[in-house]
Amino acid sequence: xxxxxxxxxxxxxxxxxxxxxxxxxxxxxxxxxxxxxxxxxxxxxxxxxxxxxxxxxxxxxxxxxxxxxxxxxxxxxxxxxxxxxxxxxxxxxxxxxxxxxxxxxxxxxxxxx
Amino acid sequence: xxxxxxxxxxxxxxxxxxxxxxxxxxxxxxxxxxxxxxxxxxxxxxxxxxxxxxxxxxxxxxxxxxxxxxxxxxxxxxxxxxxxxxxxxxxxxxxxxxxxxxxxxxxxxxxx
Numbered sequence: 001x002x003x004x005x006x007x008x009x010x011x012x013x014x015x016x017x018x019x020x021x022x023x024x025x026x027x028x029x030x031x032x033x034x035x036x037x038x039x040x041x042x043x044x045x046x047x048x049x050x051x052x053x054x055x056x057x058x059x060x061x062x063x064x065x066x067x068x069x070x071x072x073x074x075x076x077x078x079x080x081x082x083x084x085x086x087x088x089x090x091x092x093x094x095x096x097x098x099x100x101x102x103x104x105x106x107x108x109x110x111x112x113x
Numbered sequence: 114x115x116x117x118x119x120x121x122x123x124x125x126x127x128x129x130x131x132x133x134x135x136x137x138x139x140x141x142x143x144x145x146x147x148x149x150x151x152x153x154x155x156x157x158x159x160x161x162x163x164x165x166x167x168x169x170x171x172x173x174x175x176x177x178x179x180x181x182x183x184x185x186x187x188x189x190x191x192x193x194x195x196x197x198x199x200x201x202x203x204x205x206x207x208x209x210x211x212x213x214x215x216x217x218x219x220x221x222x223x224x225x
Contacts, residue, residue, distance in 0.1 A: 004156075035215075040121065040217060041217060042119075042201065042215050042216060042217035042218055043157070043201065043215040044215075045213070090156050090157075092156075100145045100147065100162055100205055100213075101147070101159045101162065102157075102159070102203075102213070104156030104157050104158070105156055106154075106155060106156055107154075107155070107156055
């Protein structure tokens with residue numbers, strides 16, 4: 001079984017809808033991350049969490065929120081989706097404090113119409 | 114100016130060629146330098162990482178870091194069609210300073 005799983009894998013939604021992307025990990029890592037990937041812009045960090053009680057904004061957090069329900073679960077929400085949030089979203093984990101390898105999930109392809 | 118710059122490609126080479134992939138950066142605080150490989154419709158996977166300056170070799174792959182020039186490279190020898198993927202460089206700060214920045218990725222195609 002995959003160490004980092006994301007659900008759903010694909011989602012099409014409409015402008016204004018609320019949507020939640022979920023991430024679970026079995027690696028036992030404390031650190032979890034949400035990124036979005038766009039052609040020509042690469043991977044950009046949305047939010048990160050170093051433990052259950054620690055949530056931090058990344059480079060592009062506007063329009064997004066997160067919840068760290070447990071060490072193994074980190075959810076990303078789009079409160080009111082807009083078309084420019086159409087992208088590939090990745091969850092990642094790493095081991096702290098010197099864990100410089102990030103382990104990525106398979107990604108969620110989100111389309112906002 | 115972006116902190117990390119990477120040529121997006123695409124780069125097409127014949128099988129067996131030596132491939133050179135590069136990134137430049139502007140933040141002198143970066144201490145760890147990583148190369149990730151991303152196959153189509155998959156998440157990135159770490160290929161190699163280097164701490165500070167110097168070279169690191171792993172099979173057909175060699176990573177080089179030149180901190181004085183703020184320039185890192187990944188060399189792939191005897192390239193194979195299975196090496197066709199997007200290669201992303203990434204850099205991070207020293208322990209206690211959270212900064213982990215990815216390049217935009219270079220798409221590589223190795224032709225059989």
